Amino acid sequence: MTGSLTIVGLGPGEPRYLTPAAQAALDAASDLIGYGPYLDRIPAQSGQTKHASDNRVEIDRARHALELAAAGKRVAVVSGGDPGVFAMAAAVFEAVEAGEPCWRELAITVEPGITAMLAAAAAAGAPLGGDFCAISLSDNLKPWEVVTARLEAVLHADFVISLYNPISKARPWQLGKALELALSVRAPDTPVLFARAIGRADEALRILTLTQAYEAAGTADMATLVMIGASGTRLIAREGRAPFVYTPRSVTKSPCATSQGRT
Amino acid sequence: MTGSLTIVGLGPGEPRYLTPAAQAALDAASDLIGYGPYLDRIPAQSGQTKHASDNRVEIDRARHALELAAAGKRVAVVSGGDPGVFAMAAAVFEAVEAGEPCWRELAITVEPGITAMLAAAAAAGAPLGGDFCAISLSDNLKPWEVVTARLEAVLHADFVISLYNPISKARPWQLGKALELALSVRAPDTPVLFARAIGRADEALRILTLTQAYEAAGTADMATLVMIGASGTRLIAREGRAPFVYTPRSVTKSPCATSQGRT
Numbered sequence: 001m002t003g004s005l006t007i008v009g010l011g012p013g014e015p016r017y018l019t020p021a022a023q024a025a026l027d028a029a030s031d032l033i034g035y036g037p038y039l040d041r042i043p044a045q046s047g048q049t050k051h052a053s054d055n056r057v058e059i060d061r062a063r064h065a066l067e068l069a070a071a072g073k074r075v076a077v078v079s080g081g082d083p084g085v086f087a088m089a090a091a092v093f094e095a096v097e098a099g100e101p102c103w104r105e106l107a108i109t110v111e112p113g114i115t116a117m118l119a120a121a122a123a124a125g126a127p128l129g130g131d132f133c134a135i136s137l138s139d140n141l142k143p144w145e146v147v148t149a150r151l152e153a154v155l156h157a158d159f160v161i162s163l164y165n166p167i168s169k170a171r172p173w174q175l176g177k178a179l180e181l182a183l184s185v186r187a188p189d190t191p192v193l194f195a196r197a198i199g200r201a202d203e204a205l206r207i208l209t210l211t212q213a214y215e216a217a218g219t220a221d222m223a224t225l226v227m228i229g230a231s232g233t234r235l236i237a238r239e240g241r242a243p244f245v246y247t248p249r250s251v252t253k254s255p256c257a258t259s260q261g262r263t
Numbered sequence: 264m265t266g267s268l269t270i271v272g273l274g275p276g277e278p279r280y281l282t283p284a285a286q287a288a289l290d291a292a293s294d295l296i297g298y299g300p301y302l303d304r305i306p307a308q309s310g311q312t313k314h315a316s317d318n319r320v321e322i323d324r325a326r327h328a329l330e331l332a333a334a335g336k337r338v339a340v341v342s343g344g345d346p347g348v349f350a351m352a353a354a355v356f357e358a359v360e361a362g363e364p365c366w367r368e369l370a371i372t373v374e375p376g377i378t379a380m381l382a383a384a385a386a387a388g389a390p391l392g393g394d395f396c397a398i399s400l401s402d403n404l405k406p407w408e409v410v411t412a413r414l415e416a417v418l419h420a421d422f423v424i425s426l427y428n429p430i431s432k433a434r435p436w437q438l439g440k441a442l443e444l445a446l447s448v449r450a451p452d453t454p455v456l457f458a459r460a461i462g463r464a465d466e467a468l469r470i471l472t473l474t475q476a477y478e479a480a481g482t483a484d485m486a487t488l489v490m491i492g493a494s495g496t497r498l499i500a501r502e503g504r505a506p507f508v509y510t511p512r513s514v515t516k517s518p519c520a521t522s523q524g525r526t
Contacts, residue, residue, distance in 0.1 A: 011282070082381050084389050093507055094509070110384075110389065
């Protein structure tokens with residue numbers, strides 16, 4: 001087969017965060033597939049066809065991309081951030097596994113991008129300075145009990161925690177529950193970031209305490225990356241400016257000793 | 264103060280993974296500071312001074328950078344991958360907090376980059392398709408008991424696990440112990456990646472089972488990112504080519520049900 005499929009990470013949004021490798025993959029494509037607002041970020045090129053879809057039908061989008069590639073097109077599936085992190089890459093490989101045997105022989109590649117967690121961390125200082133994890137708070141694809149079991153595990157083990165897909169109209173209460181759980185383990189003044197649309201023109205970084213974050217949960221949205229600090233995560237105060245937020249590289253105590261609630 | 268300090272993520276290595284924002288930060292610098300091999304990747308520019316150091320003295324390098332910035336230089340501290348992930352950013356903020364009060368008033372920014380975990384995942388398929396974590400296996404800065412407590416927590420909670428700094432001459436046994444621990448919880452055929460120097464000319468991706476990875480622990484090195492799949496992580500076999508590795512987005516069972524050993 002002569003077609004190809006590349007799943008391209010656009011990064012946070014502004015072109016200055018798009019890698020040259022990702023740009024080259026976009027330039028080489030005959031067909032671009034993705035959620036409309038992501039496609040809108042990419043300047044039109046002659047000879048290229050854009051196939052916009054809404055944000056819900058990832059697996060259909062993946063199959064459409066594979067069909068086009070199998071028909072000989074050079075397809076780029078575009079994804080915000082990094083395509084491997086709660087984005088399109090896993091959906092494409094699910095479709096490959098469940099789909100036509102010939103799809104396995106396609107040239108399928110992934111172009112990494114700056115995921116929201118890295119952009120948010122860079123904007124704040126160095127909150128990911130220690131061990132960290134990333135959890136999707138969406139319970140569309142996994143039971144809520146799995147989400148809470150994972151949250152409890154990493155809260156007690158003192159990871160910095162990045163929450164993707166924290167809240168949506170259809171999932172209004174999950175972020176509050178997650179932060180309530182965090183409050184049962186971590187100190188109330190633990191730094192929490194609400195990092196919205198970092199790397200775009202309308203970016204907004206809020207540095208809160210865990211208590212404040214719990215009270216403000218309803219002000220987050222799907223474009224917000226929520227990051228809960230570990231026990232060591234600290235602020236460096238600055239005159240007239242937002243503090244730096246960072247997590248020291250060193251850990252001197254056992255992770256259990258940092259927990260305030262249940263162990 | 265007129266000086267500035269930017270901590271710049273070079274990404275995996277090849278220029279095609281360097282973001283335009285990071286490139287602009289390098290171009291604007293009067294002084295570049297970093298571990299020699301990272302500085303060597305950056306073409307010399309007239310009027311720029313390079314300050315190479317060895318890989319061990321991160322905090323000294325950070326202080327040196329801050330002193331130069333306080334003296335009015337436009338300093339770029341270069342870091343492989345993303346500077347916020349087990350790299351230079353946290354060291355700089357540690358130095359800021361412990362150092363001269365005037366350092367807090369400096370313009371200090373972080374330019375994110377593609378971290379090794381994202382480059383490795385992209386090369387393999389979509390192994391980070393579910394919840395995941397990143398742990399530095401180095402016990403230079405934290406007790407080994409903290410490392411193992413964290414590993415046990417995320418093994419039982421069924422995260423995909425990326426291990427940074429897996430092995431070095433001074434730390435020869437830690438990776439084997441970590442994989443032994445993984446074998447006590449996860450199935451022996453769990454996919455494990457040994458992803459060495461991905462995004463550089465000499466890149467090498469090995470796709471192993473957990474048992475094979477345990478036996479091959481001694482063949483990893485400091486340039487290797489080790490990724491341990493979750494219970495759902497799968498291979499898609501391909502004729503005459505390496506399989507794709509991916510983690511489905513959906514989880515249907517409780518994380519505890521996936522564990523084979525201690526709970």
